Amino acid sequence: MELTTLNTISYIWLALAIIVHVTMFYVTAPFGRHTSDKWGISINNKLGWVIMEFPSLAIMIYFLFTGTHSFHSYVWILFSLWIIHYLNRTFIYPVRIRATPKKMPLFIVLNAIIFNVINAGLNGYYLGEFASEEDYNLEWLTSKTFIFGIFLFAIGMWINLKSDSILIHLRKPGESGYKIPKGFLFEYVSSPNLFGEIIQWSGFAVMAWNLPALTFMVWTFANLVPRAKNHHDWYKKNFTDYPKERKVVFPFIY
Numbered sequence: 001m002e003l004t005t006l007n008t009i010s011y012i013w014l015a016l017a018i019i020v021h022v023t024m025f026y027v028t029a030p031f032g033r034h035t036s037d038k039w040g041i042s043i044n045n046k047l048g049w050v051i052m053e054f055p056s057l058a059i060m061i062y063f064l065f066t067g068t069h070s071f072h073s074y075v076w077i078l079f080s081l082w083i084i085h086y087l088n089r090t091f092i093y094p095v096r097i098r099a100t101p102k103k104m105p106l107f108i109v110l111n112a113i114i115f116n117v118i119n120a121g122l123n124g125y126y127l128g129e130f131a132s133e134e135d136y137n138l139e140w141l142t143s144k145t146f147i148f149g150i151f152l153f154a155i156g157m158w159i160n161l162k163s164d165s166i167l168i169h170l171r172k173p174g175e176s177g178y179k180i181p182k183g184f185l186f187e188y189v190s191s192p193n194l195f196g197e198i199i200q201w202s203g204f205a206v207m208a209w210n211l212p213a214l215t216f217m218v219w220t221f222a223n224l225v226p227r228a229k230n231h232h233d234w235y236k237k238n239f240t241d242y243p244k245e246r247k248v249v250f251p252f253i254y
């Protein structure tokens with residue numbers, strides 16, 4: 001594939017993110033607390049997470065080992081950060097979440113597979129075939145862009161992991177209900193885990209400084225801001241004592 005083709009696909013994919021972003025404020029993605037049997041066949045929730053996240057992990061590993069440029073520059077660092085995140089999301093996160101009778105519609109799994117194949121495909125292909133020593137060399141590794149980007153990535157990942165852990169531990173083994181989360185960034189927003197993930201992939205885009213990484217940052221924002229709003233509205237509807245000062249996803253802002 002030529003770089004111009006990859007760029008064209010990225011621009012079309014970016015435009016689609018904006019449409020999906022607006023739509024998701026009106027149509028709640030039916031998984032987790034918002035799951036519903038109106039969306040057809042459903043599968044085990046934990047299995048759903050493994051199946052839908054695995055393509056992103058597999059595609060990046062494939063391009064890391066087959067890409068022309070993967071080991072001729074420091075681009076392997078970007079591959080590794082992506083792979084570490086998706087190792088957790090594919091295999092560790094589903095094991096850690098509490099087993100509940102909740103199921104995940106196959107519709108969500110299929111949509112997420114498309115999302116992951118395109119995002120990992122664009123990023124993996126670009127990093128493996130178009131990122132050269134001129135882009136990701138020692139100078140890049142000591143640049144302000146790289147240092148700021150990796151700092152954002154690490155902070156975002158830490159916020160995401162810590163918030164997910166707090167949520168997972170709200171339930172004792174065998175419980176399946178919901179409680180108001182307290183402490184850490186939950187004092188400021190309803191979904192610090194989603195806030196952390198947005199910061200994390202923004203950091204990745206700053207570090208990588210290429211179109212596919214920007215596209216993935218925009219998609220993460222497009223998906224997670226409406227999901228956080230859906231969570232926030234759900235809390236307010238289901239808990240009369242839900243803290244009024246708590247924002248949706250960005251502390252003090254929204």
Ligand SMILES: NC(=O)c1ccc[n+]([C@@H]2O[C@H](COP(=O)([O-])OP(=O)(O)OC[C@H]3O[C@@H](n4cnc5c(N)ncnc54)[C@H](OP(=O)(O)O)[C@@H]3O)[C@@H](O)[C@H]2O)c1
Nearest residue numbers: 032033097164167168170177178179181193194197220223
């Ligand atoms: N990159 C992307 O576009 C993308 C898209 C979606 C998700 N993600 C990531 O995937 C992870 C999960 O996302 P999510 O929206 O499904 O998270 P979530 O709704 O906050 O749920 C996280 C886990 O905690 C449980 N939980 C949440 N709130 C709870 C409460 N108040 N009381 C008791 N248990 C509670 C959930 O159980 P239930 O499942 O039973 O509700 C689930 O097991 C996050 O880290 C997110 O960043 C990324």
